[in-house]
Amino acid sequence: MQYNRVLITAALPYANGPLHVGHLAGCYIPSDIYARYQRAQKREVAFIGGSDEHGVPITIRAMKESITPQEVVDRYHTQIKESFEQLGISFDIYSRTSSPVHHETAADFFKKLYDDGLFEEKESEQYYDEEKQTFLADRYIIGTCPICSNPNAYGDQCEKCGTSLSPEQLIEPRSALSNNPPVKKMTKHWYFPLNQYEPWLKEWVLEEHKEWKNNVYGQCKSWLDSGLYPRAMTRDSKWGVPVPLPGAEGKVLYVWFDAPIGYISATKELTENWADYWCKDDTKLVHFIGKDNIVFHCIIFPAMLKAHGGFVLPDNVPANEFLNLEGDKVSTSRNWAVWIHEYLKEFEGCEDVLRYYLTAIAPETKDSDFTWKGFQDANNSELVAIFGNFVNRCMVLMHKLCGGKVPPIHPELLDNEDTIIFEEIKKTKQIVEDAIEQYKFREAQFAVIDLARKGNQYLQKREPWKAANLLKEGGETAINAQKLIDNVMHIALQLSANLAIFINPFLPKTAKKMLHLFKVVDKMLEWENAGKEKLLSVGYSLREPELLFRKIEDSEIEAQVAKLQESAKAYAAAQALLNPPAEEVVPEVTVAPVKEEIVFDDFAKIDLRVGTIVTAEKVQKADKLLKLSVDLGFETRTIVSGIALHFNPEDIIGKQVVVVVNLAPRKMRGIESQGMILMAEDSSGKLHFVNPETAINTGAGVN
Structure with missing residues (x-):
C-alpha cells in the first residue's frame, strides 16, 4: 500500500526516574533513526513522544520521597526531555499524560466505549490496606517470591529472578504502604471484553502481519493461543485520569488504557x-517499544482502537529485546x-558515540550486553580508526x-578501482534503505x-602522497601525477559527502559537523542526494580538517x-541491613552422582x-x-518441556536452545513431543x- 504520511511513536517512559541505556536501546534510538530517515526521504512525518505520568511507579x-506525585513527574519529565534533546532524539513533540489535552482525550475515549455498551461492570475482591484505607495495586504488595525466595518481590514481578507474578502467588504478602498484611475487600471496576476481539486479533495479527519480527509475532501468538479474557480498565487510586462516570469517585483509568491514548x-x-x-488509511503507523510492552501495543491497544472505530491500526511494532549491563x-x-543524564555530563x-554503540549492539533479535570495554572499542576501533580516520585523511x-579545494576529475584516467568505489556508494545506499525499511538498524x-x-x-591502494613526489619531475610525468591525485581526492571527497548523508539518521551531530567542514x-x-557522484562542486x-571523534581513554x-x-x-x-541472616549457616552443597559410564559410541548416537x-x-x-x-x-518441531514454573512463554520467544533431535517422540498431555531441550539446574533448583x-x-x- 502507498502511504502518504508516517506516524511514529516511541513508548512513553515512566516519569518516575531518569533514563538509562536500556531505554535508549529498546526503542528511542531505533525510532529516531527511522524518523530521521523518513524525513530525509521527504515524507510527511510525525514523531510522537511523551512522559507516562500516571500509574503505580x-x-x-x-x-518513598514524601512528596506529591505531581512533584515527581514534574522533576523527571523535565530531566527526561532534556536528555532526549541532548542525544538528538528528534521528537516532533514530547508531551506528557498529565496535560489537560490528554485527560480530556483519554476520558472521551473511555466514555465512547462506555456509551457503546462495551464495558462490563464487575465486583471483585482486591487487596486492601486497612491502616491506609486504600486498595493496593499489584506493585503495592510485597512478599516472598515462590520461585527464588526473594523476600522483597512485587505483586506483579520479582526483580531478582524476573518472574512475572500475581499477588496471590506471593508468600506472606504485605502492604508496601504500611508493611501490614493486606485483606481482601470488594470493589467495582469496568472491564473491557478483550475476549470478544480474539477472533479479529487472530486474523489481523497472525494472518495479516506474518512479516512482524519473530519475537513480536511469537509473543502475540502465545497470548492468543492461550485465550484472552476481559481486563479491568480502571483502578482504585487518586492519581491518574478520573473515570468519567457518575459514582466512580476514587477511581482512575488503568495506566495501560490511558498511556497509549x-x-x-x-x-x-x-x-x-x-x-x-x-484516521486516514494512507497513514503508516509504527510503534517502537521494548519487548515488555508487546502485548499492550499489539493486542490491547489495537483492540481498543478497533472497538472505538475510526482509527488506523499499527502497520508494524518492531519491538527490541532487553539490553543487559556488564553481564x-x-x-x-x-x-x-x-x-543518561550522568553519561551526558x-x-x-x-x-553520537553512545548512539553508535547502542545501535551496533542493539537487541533486535535477542538480549544483548552493554560493556564499557565494548563501548570504548566501538569508539576507538571503529568511529575513530575507520570513519573519522577516513574523513580526516581526505581533508x-x-x-x-589540492590547495584546499575540491579537485576536478579526469575521466580518461579513471580505472576499475575508481569505478568500484562509485558502485560501492550506490550499493551502500540500497543496503541502508532496505535495512532501515525492515527495521534492521x-x-x-x-x-x-x-x-x-x-x-x-x-586511499591506501592509490597512495596519492606518493604521486605527489612525481610533481617535481615536471613534464608529462608531473601532469599525469597531478591528474591521478585529482581523481583520487575527488572520489574520496565525494565518498565523504555521501557518508555524511548515510550517517545522518544514526549520528546526526557527526553529520552536521561534516556539513560544516x-x-x-x-x-x-536529503536522501535523494545519496549515491550521487557529484555532491561537492569542483x-x-x-x-581546515577537524577530528570528528576523540579517543576514549582507559582511565x-x-x-x-x-x-x-x-x-x-x-x-x-543495604540488603544485608534490611535482611540480616538469623545465624551464620554454611549451605550444604549437594551434587548429583555421576551416572553410569558410557563409551564414545553411545554419546555419538x-x-x-x-x-x-x-x-x-502453556499446556492446559x-x-x-x-x-x-x-x-x-530443516523443519519446525513441537516440543513439550517442563519449564513453565521457570519461564513465561512470552519471554522465551526467539531464544536459541540446544535440542536432542533424534529422541523417540513421546506423548505428554495428548501432545506429541518431538525432541528434548537441554537445561541446566542451579543449586536453588x-x-x-x-x-x-x-x-x-x-x-x-x-x-
Whole structure:
C-alpha cells in the first residue's frame, strides 16, 4: 500500500526516574533513526513522544520521597526531555499524560466505549490496606517470591529472578504502604471484553502481519493461543485520569488504557490536522517499544482502537529485546544502570558515540550486553580508526595536495578501482534503505562504517602522497601525477559527502559537523542526494580538517566500571541491613552422582542441534509444561518441556536452545513431543537454558 504520511511513536517512559541505556536501546534510538530517515526521504512525518505520568511507579516514588506525585513527574519529565534533546532524539513533540489535552482525550475515549455498551461492570475482591484505607495495586504488595525466595518481590514481578507474578502467588504478602498484611475487600471496576476481539486479533495479527519480527509475532501468538479474557480498565487510586462516570469517585483509568491514548493526545497538541495521521488509511503507523510492552501495543491497544472505530491500526511494532549491563540485568532498584543524564555530563560531546554503540549492539533479535570495554572499542576501533580516520585523511590530503579545494576529475584516467568505489556508494545506499525499511538498524549502520573502511582501503591502494613526489619531475610525468591525485581526492571527497548523508539518521551531530567542514547546507542530507557522484562542486574550498571523534581513554572506562562496582557493594550492604541472616549457616552443597559410564559410541548416537523457539504456550491443566514450536533449520518441531514454573512463554520467544533431535517422540498431555531441550539446574533448583554464547545458524550441530 502507498502511504502518504508516517506516524511514529516511541513508548512513553515512566516519569518516575531518569533514563538509562536500556531505554535508549529498546526503542528511542531505533525510532529516531527511522524518523530521521523518513524525513530525509521527504515524507510527511510525525514523531510522537511523551512522559507516562500516571500509574503505580509514580505513586511509589512519591511515597518513598514524601512528596506529591505531581512533584515527581514534574522533576523527571523535565530531566527526561532534556536528555532526549541532548542525544538528538528528534521528537516532533514530547508531551506528557498529565496535560489537560490528554485527560480530556483519554476520558472521551473511555466514555465512547462506555456509551457503546462495551464495558462490563464487575465486583471483585482486591487487596486492601486497612491502616491506609486504600486498595493496593499489584506493585503495592510485597512478599516472598515462590520461585527464588526473594523476600522483597512485587505483586506483579520479582526483580531478582524476573518472574512475572500475581499477588496471590506471593508468600506472606504485605502492604508496601504500611508493611501490614493486606485483606481482601470488594470493589467495582469496568472491564473491557478483550475476549470478544480474539477472533479479529487472530486474523489481523497472525494472518495479516506474518512479516512482524519473530519475537513480536511469537509473543502475540502465545497470548492468543492461550485465550484472552476481559481486563479491568480502571483502578482504585487518586492519581491518574478520573473515570468519567457518575459514582466512580476514587477511581482512575488503568495506566495501560490511558498511556497509549497519549500518542493521540500528543498528536492533537502537535497539529490541528491530527486526524489526518490517526484516521486516514494512507497513514503508516509504527510503534517502537521494548519487548515488555508487546502485548499492550499489539493486542490491547489495537483492540481498543478497533472497538472505538475510526482509527488506523499499527502497520508494524518492531519491538527490541532487553539490553543487559556488564553481564547482568539492568536494575534501577540496585542502581545497576548507566544513567543518561550522568553519561551526558561525564562524556560531553560524545552523544553520537553512545548512539553508535547502542545501535551496533542493539537487541533486535535477542538480549544483548552493554560493556564499557565494548563501548570504548566501538569508539576507538571503529568511529575513530575507520570513519573519522577516513574523513580526516581526505581533508588533510585535500589541503596538502589540492590547495584546499575540491579537485576536478579526469575521466580518461579513471580505472576499475575508481569505478568500484562509485558502485560501492550506490550499493551502500540500497543496503541502508532496505535495512532501515525492515527495521534492521544494526545492519544499516554497519554498511555505512563498511563503506568508510573501503574508502580507507582505496586511499591506501592509490597512495596519492606518493604521486605527489612525481610533481617535481615536471613534464608529462608531473601532469599525469597531478591528474591521478585529482581523481583520487575527488572520489574520496565525494565518498565523504555521501557518508555524511548515510550517517545522518544514526549520528546526526557527526553529520552536521561534516556539513560544516564541507561548507554546505542541510539540504545536502536529503536522501535523494545519496549515491550521487557529484555532491561537492569542483573548485569549492573546504574548511581546515577537524577530528570528528576523540579517543576514549582507559582511565575513563575504569572509572565507569568502578562506579558500577560501588553501586553493587552499596546495594549488597543495604540488603544485608534490611535482611540480616538469623545465624551464620554454611549451605550444604549437594551434587548429583555421576551416572553410569558410557563409551564414545553411545554419546555419538545423540544428535544435538541448535534451534530457535518460535512460539510458546502453556499446556492446559499442566502447571509445569510449555508447548514450544522450535525452528531447527530443516523443519519446525513441537516440543513439550517442563519449564513453565521457570519461564513465561512470552519471554522465551526467539531464544536459541540446544535440542536432542533424534529422541523417540513421546506423548505428554495428548501432545506429541518431538525432541528434548537441554537445561541446566542451579543449586536453588532454577532451570537455565543451555544455549550458544552468540547467535549462530539455526540447525547447527553441537559437537
